[in-house]
Amino acid sequence: MNEKTTAELENLRGLIDGVDQQLIHLLRKRLDLVAQVGAVKHGAGLPIYAPQREASMLAKRRGEAQKMDVSPQLIEDILRRLMRESYLNEKDVGFKQVNPDLGHVVLVGGEGKLGGLFAQMLTLSGYQVKVLDKDDWCRATEIFDGAGLVIVTVPIAITCSLIKEKLTQLPQDCILADLTSIKGEPVNAMLEAHKGPVVGLHPMFGPDVGSLAKQVVVVCHGRRSQDYQWLLEQIQIWGARLVEAEPERHDKAMQLVQAMRHFSSFVYGFNLYKEEADIESLLQFSSPIYRLELAMVGRLFAQSPELYADIIFAQKESLKAIGDYLDNYSQALSLLQSGDREAFVSQFKEVAQWFGDFAPQFQRESRAMLQSVNDMKTD
Numbered sequence: 001m002n003e004k005t006t007a008e009l010e011n012l013r014g015l016i017d018g019v020d021q022q023l024i025h026l027l028r029k030r031l032d033l034v035a036q037v038g039a040v041k042h043g044a045g046l047p048i049y050a051p052q053r054e055a056s057m058l059a060k061r062r063g064e065a066q067k068m069d070v071s072p073q074l075i076e077d078i079l080r081r082l083m084r085e086s087y088l089n090e091k092d093v094g095f096k097q098v099n100p101d102l103g104h105v106v107l108v109g110g111e112g113k114l115g116g117l118f119a120q121m122l123t124l125s126g127y128q129v130k131v132l133d134k135d136d137w138c139r140a141t142e143i144f145d146g147a148g149l150v151i152v153t154v155p156i157a158i159t160c161s162l163i164k165e166k167l168t169q170l171p172q173d174c175i176l177a178d179l180t181s182i183k184g185e186p187v188n189a190m191l192e193a194h195k196g197p198v199v200g201l202h203p204m205f206g207p208d209v210g211s212l213a214k215q216v217v218v219v220c221h222g223r224r225s226q227d228y229q230w231l232l233e234q235i236q237i238w239g240a241r242l243v244e245a246e247p248e249r250h251d252k253a254m255q256l257v258q259a260m261r262h263f264s265s266f267v268y269g270f271n272l273y274k275e276e277a278d279i280e281s282l283l284q285f286s287s288p289i290y291r292l293e294l295a296m297v298g299r300l301f302a303q304s305p306e307l308y309a310d311i312i313f314a315q316k317e318s319l320k321a322i323g324d325y326l327d328n329y330s331q332a333l334s335l336l337q338s339g340d341r342e343a344f345v346s347q348f349k350e351v352a353q354w355f356g357d358f359a360p361q362f363q364r365e366s367r368a369m370l371q372s373v374n375d376m377k378t379d
C-alpha cells in the first residue's frame, strides 16, 4: 500500500469510528427510552412484548430505509436485535402480579434448571416461591400448607409416581400444574391425585432463554380452568404465546418434534464418533449450513444425558416414529444403491411438493440464520 492509500484509509476509518461511536450514544438513548416504556407498561400491567407495535414500526422503518437507499432488511435485522435487548431489560423492572391474593407457590423440583427459571419469573412478578426438592419431603406438610399453586418440574421418569404418591393432600383449592414434556399421563395423574384445579403446561424452550418473549407454552386443560386463568394471563405477561392442545395431540407431536428429532441428532453425533471424524477439519471445510447442523448436534452433547434419555424414552410410541425413520432411510438408501438418479429426483420433487410454501419459507428463515453463523466467524 502506498502512503496516499494509507492516509486515505486512515481518514475514512476515523470517520467510521466516529459514526460507530455516535451509534453507541444512540443505542444508550434508545435503551433509556425503552426502560421508560417498560416502567409505564409495568405500572399498567401490560406485557413488554407488543407484536403489533413491532410490526408497524418495522414496516415504517423499512420504507424510510428504502427511500434513503439503505437495505430494508438491514434496518429490520438491527431493530429486531435491539428489540431482543428490550425484552431482556424487562427483568430489571419485574412484571405485573395478576393474582396478588394467591397464597405462596411451591415448585416441586425447583432446584432443576427449568424450575429455577419459573421460580425467577414468579418472584419477579411478586409471588412468594418455596422450593421443595429431593431432600425436603420431611417438611412437605409445612411447605404445602397455604399454597395457592403447586408446580411439578421433576424428571419425566418420576413425575407420575411422585404426583400419585406425594401430591394427594394439597389444599383443596390449590392449583396443581406440571411442566413435563409429555402431557397425557402427567395430566391424568394430577387429576387423579388432586380434586382441585389442574393444568398441564409444556414450555417449548430450554432454561437458558434470556426472556420468555415470543416463546411458546403449550397448555393442556385439566379441571376448573377459570381458577387458573390468571396463571395463563401471567405467562402471557411474561411475553410467551399460549398454544392450547389436547394431551394426546401434544404427545403425538412430541414423538416427532422431540423423541425422533433428538434421537436422530444423537445418532448423527454417534456416527461422527464411530467414524472418528476430525471435527476441527470438518469445520474448516464446512459450509454455513453444515456448521449450523453441527451446532445443533453438538449442543445436544453439551447437555444432560439424563434429560435427553428422559425425553426420548418418555413415550413407547416414539419407538414407532423412530423405526419409521429407519425404514424410510433404508428405502431412500436403496434408491441410491440402485443408482437410479431419476427415481431420486422424482422422489425429491414429490417431497418438495408436499412441503409446499413451507419450503421457500424455511429457505428464507435459514438464510438469516446462515448469515449470522457466518458473521460469528473470527478467523
Ligand SMILES: C=C(O[C@@H]1C=C(C(=O)O)C=C[C@H]1O)C(=O)O
Residues within 6 Å of the ligand: 034, 037, 038, 048, 049, 050, 051, 053, 054, 082, 083, 086, 087
Ligand atoms: C419499547 C416497547 O416495547 C417492546 C420493545 C420494542 C422496541 O424495542 O422498540 C417495541 C415493541 C415492544 O415489543 C414498545 O412497546 O414501544
